[in-house]
Amino acid sequence: MDTPTGPKATAAVATVTTAAKANSKKRLIIIIATIVVVALVAAGAGFGTYKAQLWGGKTVPSPANLGIAKSSKTHEFTAADVEASLHKRGFKTVNTPTFSGKPKGTFLKYRSIDPNKRYSTGKDRITIISSNGPGVPKGTKGQSVKKVVKTLADMNVPVHYHEVVVTDQKTPADTVVASYPTDGQAVSDTKTGINIGVAKQAKGVGYDIVGQDKDQAKQQYASAGFKVTLKPRFSSKARVGKIVDSNPKPGTEADGGDLTLYYGIDASGFKDAVSQENVNPEDNGIDFDGTTVVGDAAPVDGHYCTNSGKCIDFIHDPKMGDKPSVYSSEDVSTSKTNTFEKNLLFCGAIQQAYCSSSMETGTKPLYEKGSGAFELAPYDASTGFTCGNTFIEGDAGSGCVNGKQPSEFIPYATEHMSGAHYDMGPLYVYFPVGSDVSKVVNSNYFDKDAVTKAEKQKKIDTSRPFFIRRDKSLYDKTSLDVTSTMTTPNPFLPTFGTMDDTKLLPVKPAPSDETAYYLVEDPQLDWGSLPEYVFGGGNGSKIDKPDAGNSPKANAQPQVTAQNATPDQITAAVQKGDDSLIAGKYCTNGGHCLQLSKTGQLTGGSREDMLGIDSTQLTLSTTSQETTDARNVKPGSPFLEFRGSDNDYLCKNGTTGLACKNGAETTPEIDRWPAHIVYVFKGGDTSSWYAPGTTPPIQGFMYDSVESGRKPAPTDRAYIYPVGWHMTVVPYEDTVYYFQG
Known part of the structure; x- marks a missing residue:
């Protein structure tokens, strides 16, 4: 076919070329438009996903x-x-x-x-x-009370402010020097709330005594008219040889009298702290240079907490006076009467007050193994067992038959038992400052897996005393059947709890900074006896009183005082060692007066009123040997009964205290007995005391001592009455000391 030539052919080619260019341009426009659309869509999607917080971070919702x-x-x-x-x-x-x-x-x-x-x-x-609930923030101590008021106003618990005596010139007035709970601790009782101690310059036992050298403090307070006694207590490394606490408590106003200063010791002072001169050289007690180690663990007194805030108190029972008695707050409530069965022991002081010799069993408790550490367990855990569902204290001779305790005595019953078992009880492993923790750990005393776990945790702080609490929840088996308490070993107790060679089950957990209960070295005040801190200048303060509305529970209940307290409220307080509801001046109609402090210190006594001493520390009588019908023993009774310190014994040969009490073979050798005081409640019914042929249900009263013509002591006011050790007559209106307020 011939190809077209000429002008027509040229025009046709031009037309085709133009069309091709137009099509290409159109495609380009379409491509560009498509890209723009895609970009716009992508941008819109990106904006949407950004807005939806799928990228670019997120806001934090309320x-x-x-x-x-x-x-x-x-x-x-x-x-x-x-x-x-x-x-x-x-x-x-x-x-x-x-x-x-x-x-x-x-x-x-x-x-x-x-x-x-x-x-x-x-x-x-x-x-x-x-x-974290209400509590005292760290750093509260040392702040101005004005700042603390603002901090604590919204804790929603009562906040009580008290005057606390300081004797140095370094602590400014209106400065917080103490608190309960202590810095960084949570409130344990929302009804009691928070106590804040505010510095006040006055005469007494200054709060600043804490941390002073023990010998200098003794000399200072002896010169101020106090009768000072030094007693040891475990402390941090920084306070060894220094005052850590006192009785009366630091921060208390006082004008002389008895003063016990507790000073810090470490592991090297333990044996001296728990030893006394041999009571009987023929006894088999652990002997250290002519002394006998007594099983009481008094040096451990204090408040102990883990870093996570779990706390346990080792408490000297205030009702026991000078008698040794330390127990755990998780084992016995402070509102209950303590018994010897609950005392914490570190050795085999089972049938006597002193530690049995390890030579008797061929084994040694931890405290004898040279590490400085020791075990603590309640006495009843060392001797008791469970019969069915009932715990039997003291290895009861009646035994256990088919899970029940026989009502009648069965000879040798504890050698043939059924339905009895040992249960894992409390155990604390105590490490004073200076003890060798590694020696105990390396001896396989602690469970191997527990040690491995502890090694991965923060290392223990050995500059503070601490204990490890055995955790029952970490054991697969916590009970063991008992067929005979004479032959069945108890694997849950240290060696001192058994008379055999049985080894204690390895303890869990092992020591670490996470598992340790450290001593909180901030001595607690006698809050109930401290005067109220007066805001607005009443005590020299220029700090305004906080808005009552900031602490809604502070005045929710009427304050219990000596004037409105019921006998049961008074009894409950006194059982806790708080005498504030009966504290005050008591006088006879003849004008002779005695003064009872909020801490139980009685002053003003004389030979005429049968005290025979100027001052004594009273403690509530709690045992049946001392009283039978007092209100803390028999509900509804019209009276309470108190005893003075054993230190007040005086023998005719000049010996005093326990040496006189224990050494006197017959009562005539004792020339002075501790005070014996009866407190009668306002409105108490004592009419039966004056019936013919009767005697008050109180030791020391003479039978049928009512004298005709004399008026019985009325109970329109509370009164106290000193009782002699023998042949005391009933109270008359001219012989009792009436409460003056």
Whole structure:
């Protein structure tokens, strides 16, 4: 076919070329438009996904926008729910508890979070501030009371401010010097709340005595008219040889009298602290240079806490006076009468007050193994067993038959028992400063797996005394059947609890900074005896009184005072060692007066009123040997009964205290007995005491001692009456000491 030529052919080619260019341009426009559309769509999608917080970080929602519900109990958002919700959104969190008036675990706020700012879920950590319940923040001690008032105003518990005596010139007035709970500790009783001690310059036992050299402190207070006695107590390394506590308590106003100063010791002072001169050289007690080690663990007195806030107190029972008696707050409530069965022992002081010799069994308790550490267990755990569901104290001779204790005595019953078992009880492993922790750990005393776990935790702080509490929940088996208490070994007790060679089950947990209960070295004051701190200048303070509305529970209940307290309220307080409801001046109609302090110190006595001493420390009589019908023993009784210190015994040969009491073979050798005081409640019914042929149900009274013509002591006011050790007549209106207020 011939190819077209000429002008027509040229025009056709031009037309085709033009069309091709037009099509190419059109395609380019379409491509560009498509790209623009795609870009716009992508931009829109990107903006949408950014807005949806699928990239570019996220804002932190308030709890109300997290889709979680408030607690049905507290009607507040919980920190745990807030954390869980944030975790679902990819955030990492840190929970920081702080003291507040909100229930524990309540969400309080975020720390430094801008609600309009986006945060990286991979890098940023969201800090949640949660409530740890009410408490005393760290750093409270040393602050101005004005600042502390503001801090504690919203704790939603009563806050009580007290004057605390200081004798140095370094502590400014209106400065917080003490608190309960102590710095960094939570409130344990929301009804009692918080006590704050505020510095006041006055005469007495200054709070600043804590930390002073023991010899200098003794000389200082002896020169001020006090009769000073030094007693040891375990302390931190920094306070060995220095005062750690006192009785009367630091911060108490006083004008002479008995003063016990407790000074710090470490492991090297333990044996001296628990030893006394041999009572009987023929006894088989552990002997150290002519002394006998007594099984009482008095040097461990104090408040102990883990770093997580769990606390246990080792307490000297105030009702026991000078008698040794230390028990654990988790084993015996301070509101109950303590018995010897609850005393914490570190050795085999089972049938006597002193430690049995390890030569009797061929084994040694921990305290004899040279590490400086020792075990502590309640006496009843060392001798008792469980019959069925009933714990039998003291290895009861009646035994156990088919899980029940026989009502009648059965000879040798404890050698043939059924339904009896040993249960794992309390055990504390105590390490004073200077003890060799590694020696105990390396001796396989602690469970191997527990040691491995402890080694991965923070190392123990050996500059402070601490103990390890055996954790029953870490054991698979905590009970063992007993067929005979004479032959069945108890694997839950240290060697001193058994008369055989049985080895104690390895203890769990092992020592670490996480498991240790450290001594909290902040001596607690006698809060009930301290005067109220007066805001607004009443005591020289220029600090205004806090708004009562800030502490809604502070005055929720009428204050119990000596004027309105019931006999049961008085009894309950006295049983806890608090004599504030009966403290005050007591006088006879003839004008002779005695003064009873809030801590039980009685002053003003004389030979005429049968005290025979100027001052004594009274303690509540609690045993049936001393009283039968006092109100703390028999509910509804019209009286309480108190005894003075054993230190007040005086023999005709000049010996005093326990040496006189224990050494006197017959009563005529004792020339002076401790005070014996009866306190009769206002309105108490004592009419039966004056019936013919009767005698008050109190030791020391003479039978049928009512004298005709004399008027019985009325009970329109409370009164106290000194009782002699023998042949005392009933109280008359001219012989008792009436409460003056």
